[in-house]
Amino acid sequence: MPRGICQRKLPAWLAATVLLVLPGAALAAPGGTVVGLFGSCFIEGGGSRSAAKIGQSVQVGDTVDVPTDGKLKLRLSDGSVVSVAAGTRMTLTTVGVDGAGQRQDVHLSLAQGLLRAVVAPVERPASFEVDTAVGTAAVRSTDWFVEGSATAMQVGVLSGSVEMTSAATKRRETIPARWGARLEAGRDPVPPRVWSRAEFDAVIARTDVK
Amino acid sequence: MLAIGVGFLVAIGAFARDAAAYTAAGDRLFAATVVLPQLAPADEIYTWGSTQPFAGGNWLSEFNGTYAKTITENLGIVMQDTWTRFTQSGGAKPLYGWLNFDTELKYLAVNNQAHEFLLTFGLDHEWGGTGAARAGAFASGATTPRVYFGKGLGDLDIGYLRPLAITGLLGYQIAAAAPRPDLVTPGFVVEYSIPYLQSKVESLPLPEFIRGMTPMTEVLFSIPGGKSFGARTTLLICPGISYAGQGWEFLVEGLVPATHATAAGTGVVAQVHFSLDYLFPDTIGRPIFSQH
Numbered sequence: 001m002p003r004g005i006c007q008r009k010l011p012a013w014l015a016a017t018v019l020l021v022l023p024g025a026a027l028a029a030p031g032g033t034v035v036g037l038f039g040s041c042f043i044e045g046g047g048s049r050s051a052a053k054i055g056q057s058v059q060v061g062d063t064v065d066v067p068t069d070g071k072l073k074l075r076l077s078d079g080s081v082v083s084v085a086a087g088t089r090m091t092l093t094t095v096g097v098d099g100a101g102q103r104q105d106v107h108l109s110l111a112q113g114l115l116r117a118v119v120a121p122v123e124r125p126a127s128f129e130v131d132t133a134v135g136t137a138a139v140r141s142t143d144w145f146v147e148g149s150a151t152a153m154q155v156g157v158l159s160g161s162v163e164m165t166s167a168a169t170k171r172r173e174t175i176p177a178r179w180g181a182r183l184e185a186g187r188d189p190v191p192p193r194v195w196s197r198a199e200f201d202a203v204i205a206r207t208d209v210k
Numbered sequence: 211m212l213a214i215g216v217g218f219l220v221a222i223g224a225f226a227r228d229a230a231a232y233t234a235a236g237d238r239l240f241a242a243t244v245v246l247p248q249l250a251p252a253d254e255i256y257t258w259g260s261t262q263p264f265a266g267g268n269w270l271s272e273f274n275g276t277y278a279k280t281i282t283e284n285l286g287i288v289m290q291d292t293w294t295r296f297t298q299s300g301g302a303k304p305l306y307g308w309l310n311f312d313t314e315l316k317y318l319a320v321n322n323q324a325h326e327f328l329l330t331f332g333l334d335h336e337w338g339g340t341g342a343a344r345a346g347a348f349a350s351g352a353t354t355p356r357v358y359f360g361k362g363l364g365d366l367d368i369g370y371l372r373p374l375a376i377t378g379l380l381g382y383q384i385a386a387a388a389p390r391p392d393l394v395t396p397g398f399v400v401e402y403s404i405p406y407l408q409s410k411v412e413s414l415p416l417p418e419f420i421r422g423m424t425p426m427t428e429v430l431f432s433i434p435g436g437k438s439f440g441a442r443t444t445l446l447i448c449p450g451i452s453y454a455g456q457g458w459e460f461l462v463e464g465l466v467p468a469t470h471a472t473a474a475g476t477g478v479v480a481q482v483h484f485s486l487d488y489l490f491p492d493t494i495g496r497p498i499f500s501q502h
Contacts, residue, residue, distance in 0.1 A: 159492075169413050171421070174456055176491040182237055188408040188421065191454070193234030194487060196283065196321075 031060040031095035036073030036083070036209035041066045063091040066113065073209040078103030079120035080128065083207040088113020093131070103128065114147040116207035119160070134185040135167045142177075145203045156180035156195050156203055164189050236323030237410055238362035239403070240377055241424040241452040242459045244481040246397045249360045249377055250318045250330045251286025253487040253495045254278045262465050262477025267299030270473075280487070280497035284318040294345050307342025310351065316358075326362030326375070331355075338386055350387035354395070356380065364410055373406040382435065392435040401426035405454065424452040428463065442471035448479070457488035 034043075034056045041052040045062035052072060058064065064084055066072050072084045077097045084090055094107035103126045108115070110132050119128045119139050129138045132148030142160020147153060155164050157175050164183055165172040171188040175181050180199065181192035233240045233250040240249055244258050255278075261271040276290035290313075295306035313335055320329035334354040341347025360377040378398035385392050403424045408414065428448040434441045450463025465477035487495035 166413075169408075171408075176488055178491050178496070179488065182409075184410065187410065187413040188405070190237045190409040191239050191405050192488070193237075193239060194283075 029060045029095070030057050030077055031062065031092040032058045032074040032076040032082070034058065034072060035075045035081070036071070038072070038209055039067065039070030039086075041070040041072040041084075058092060060092050060095050063089060065089050071207070071209045076106060077101065078106060078122070078128075080106065081118045082108070083116040083209050085114035085116075085203075085206040088115065090115060102126070107131065110146060110148040110153075112149055114145065114203060114206055116143070116145050116203065118143045133167075135183045135189070136165045138163045138165070145180075145207065147203070150185070152182060152184045154180060154182040156200060158200065233328060233360065235321055235326045235328045235360060235362065236364075238326035238360075238364055238375060238406065239454075240328070240360045240362075240375060241401055241403065241426060241454065242461055242481065242483045243377070243399050243426070243428055244450075244461055244463055244479050245428040245430050245446060245448045245465075246377070246379060246399055247314070247332070247334075247356070247358070248278070248288070248316075249328055249358050250321075251280045251284065251316045252278055252485070253280050253286075253490075253497075254483060254485050256481060256483035258461075258479055258481035260465060260477060260479035262467075262473045263475040264296075265470075265474045268474075269297040270477075271295045271297070282497050282499050286316050286497075288312075288314040288316065291341075296345070305344050305346070307345035308340075308347065309345060310339070310341040310347045311337045313337070314356075325365050326360075328358070328360040330358040332358060332379075332381075334381070334383075348385075348390050350385065350390055352383050352385045352390065354381045354383040356395075362406070364406065370407070370411060372411050373403045375401050375403065375406075377401075388437070389439040391437060391439045391441045393441070394433040394435045395431065396433075397428065397430035399426055399428045401452075419453075422454045424454065426450060426452060426463075443469060444472040445469050446472055450479075457485045459483045459485075 034052050034054055037052055037054055042049050042065040043052050043058055043062050044065055045059055064072060066084045066086055066088045068087045070086055074082045077095050089111040091109040093109045094105050096104040098104055103122050106128045108130045110130050119142050127138060129136055130146045132153040133150045134153050137146050137155050139162045143158040144162050145156040155162050155175055157177050157179055159177050162175045163172055164181055166183055166189055168186045169188050173181050173189040173192055175192045178194055179192045180195040182190045257275045259273045263269055272292050272294045274292040278286055278288045280286040291311050292309045294309055295304055297304045314332050316330055316332045318330050336352045338351030339349050356379050358379045362375040364372045381395040383393040383395060401424050404421055408421055430446045432444045445468035447466045447468050448463040450461060452459055452461040460482050462480045465479055467473035
């Protein structure tokens, strides 16, 4: 191989090597930005853990850790806003947008805690899903809450509708505005019911980030 | 014969079968009923039809339409009417027409989610003279205060019996004028919710169709209070099955008379019900004065 060609290709080889050795770096892509913060919250990614700051970029693959005395609000790359309540751990699994910034696929993983998601509307079918240990909640455009733990999840919908699917039985329930539903590990979703104003007020207060 | 027929109509009309919609207390959803009124205010529309043999080879068939609207989250109004046809044996002309228009205000006073318990107060009024006299509609109206309750057993440590629930009501129909009798109308329902079993107790590998079912039995008494004007105690036992989809329910029950005054034989009733608050949550399914 002529020496000149080898030298010209060296940066590409180096870049490829970095991508192979550091797959996390290869996947890192902006998933959102911290736009609201209360108390001490943390962003974990690439093997490090740092205190969250207003304006900080959060990458796809990062985990947001909100302790019991904190709250955090993220604006995702598709324009959706996710408010994270105290005592929550959530990972940005996928935040895919097209060239116009329209959502293609957003996937969040909720290990524990409560989220409020105001999902940006899109003109064509695109998914916005939150996985928990016991099931999945999927929406198009809506304002809704999802709370998850190792043994159960519940969804409350302020506007739009959410489809909640049991990971174990694959049974699903569609939850319309003003309604909510629960799902317990290994079981079918509980049929939805109307949530009271007090129930919504409780989850709004827990996710309200000034 | 005609007098007997009209008497039966009166008895059936007194049941005020303003069918029920499902109502929730926490994770407990009380299935729609057809013989007993619903437990609590809701936004819904439903219709039922029934047919049952009476003495002398006569048959009573009825079709009902009901619309229920919430005013606030806890207060609602129910409006309903029933078209009835009494087919007489021996070549006599059938008696048919609308019964009196009926309304009821309902107030949900207690909704204890943890204990799956509901308590509702109702005030029903039948508007006298709005129906066809030939079909058995009274010229005078009646007012019925009612108290309803619903209790799921899911908060008890009873394993596979947790899907059981009991609902009931006690009403006292006060006639506006003689010769219409006052009536005591107690009733109860025992139901076993397969959706509750699958979602709260254990998800069993049941066929899809079974998963939406709620077997139930409704029991309704009608007991003359004070001067009876010829009315007698009736007791209707109605075993059946409800099937719930998303925003709708279908229910079919047998109508088994337990006294001679109730009917001469077993009939059948079927109901289809739509939850407007589920299907149209942003428009006609909202309370008029919504806090949301």
